Amino acid sequence: MSERLASGSRSVAIVGPYLSGKTTLLESLLWVTGATTRKGSVNDKNTIGDSAQEARDRQMSVEVNAASTEYGGVSFNFLDCPGSVEFAQEAYNALIGVDAVVVVCEAVVDRVLNLAPLFKFLDDWEIPHLIFSTKWIAPISILWRFYALCGQFLAVRLCLTNIRSVAANR
Ligand SMILES: Nc1nc2c(ncn2[C@@H]2O[C@H](COP(=O)(O)OP(=O)(O)OP(=O)(O)O)[C@@H](O)[C@H]2O)c(=O)[nH]1
Ligand SMILES: [Mg+2]
Numbered sequence: 578m579s580e581r582l583a584s585g586s587r588s589v590a591i592v593g594p595y596l597s598g599k600t601t602l603l604e605s606l607l608w609v610t611g612a613t614t615r616k617g618s619v620n621d622k623n624t625i626g627d628s629a630q631e632a633r634d635r636q637m638s639v640e641v642n643a644a645s646t647e648y649g650g651v652s653f654n655f656l657d658c659p660g661s662v663e664f665a666q667e668a669y670n671a672l673i674g675v676d677a678v679v680v681v682c683e684a685v686v687d688r689v690l691n692l693a694p695l696f697k698f699l700d701d702w703e704i705p706h707l708i709f710s711t712k713w714i715a716p717i718s719i720l721w722r723f724y725a726l727c728g729q730f731l732a733v734r735l736c737l738t739n740i741r742s743v744a745a746n747r
Contacts, residue, residue, distance in 0.1 A: 586652045590671050592695065593681035594688055595660035598711035600626035600638055602681055603657045610653075612646035626657040637661060641671045669698065678706040684713050684723045 591599045600619055603626045608616040617624040622633040626642045638659035645654050656675065658668035672678060678699060682688050689708075699706045708727050713720065 585650060586654065587677065588654045588656070588675045590656040590658055590668075590675045590678045591681060592658045592668050592672065592678060593660055594683070594691065595662070596637065597660060597681045597683050597688070599660060599681045600624050600642075600657055602679070602709060602711070603642075603644060603655055606653075606655065607644055607646050610646040610648045612644070639664065641667055672698070672704060673702070675704065678704050680706055680708045682708055682710055684710040684720055686719065686722055686726060689723055689726050 591603055593599055601624075604613075604617050604619075604624050607613045607625055613625065619627060619636055622636070625644050627633055627636075627638055628642070629639060632639045638657060638661075640659060642657045643654060644657065645652065647653065656671045658664075658671050660668070680692065680695065680699075682692060696706075710723070710727075
């Protein structure tokens with residue numbers, strides 16, 4: 578890891594529950610950093626992450642997909658992991674050896690509770706991680722409960738952001 582850090586390269590895994598928005602987040606990251614000239618969409622079947630025909634047909638990730646970009650002189654290699662339970666082991670395997678993990682989760686209390694085993698795994702392996710919350714449709718009181726729960730799991734500061742605002746401020 579130290580050699581990679583010295584070379585200005587970072588490896589970041591994107592994980593989280595099924596259909597939480599991981600591939601959409603990767604698409605935004607590639608677009609806002611200038612790696613792509615347009616932001617693809619899972620629904621339009623034109624994302625970088627879900628480029629396999631099977632993924633496009635099912636509108637879900639079916640394997641770990643890698644994509645690179647550069648920002649601030651640092652090269653980032655993202656691993657977009659599938660969220661379906663059938664591919665859980667593949668996703669866990671991708672976490673070993675990355676520099677950081679972004680856990681993508683809908684802002685729903687049940688979803689974050691189900692992530693407890695993943696947070697334990699990340700803590701046990703001392704992998705830096707943050708939560709990126711998507712699909713803000715709950716009332717504000719529910720959102721606060723969601724963030725309170727996130728705070729219990731996270732040793733690091735919670736990063737609050739939103740795909741749409743990032744894209745709009747490009
Ligand atoms: N409203 C809303 N919809 C979103 C957001 N992010 C993703 N979606 C939608 O959620 C669906 C699933 O998005 P994906 O990006 O494929 O989710 P994923 O986590 O990569 O899915 P898997 O890899 O199959 O687990 C798509 O219809 C997206 O358009 C968001 O922030 N808000
Ligand atoms: Mg996906």
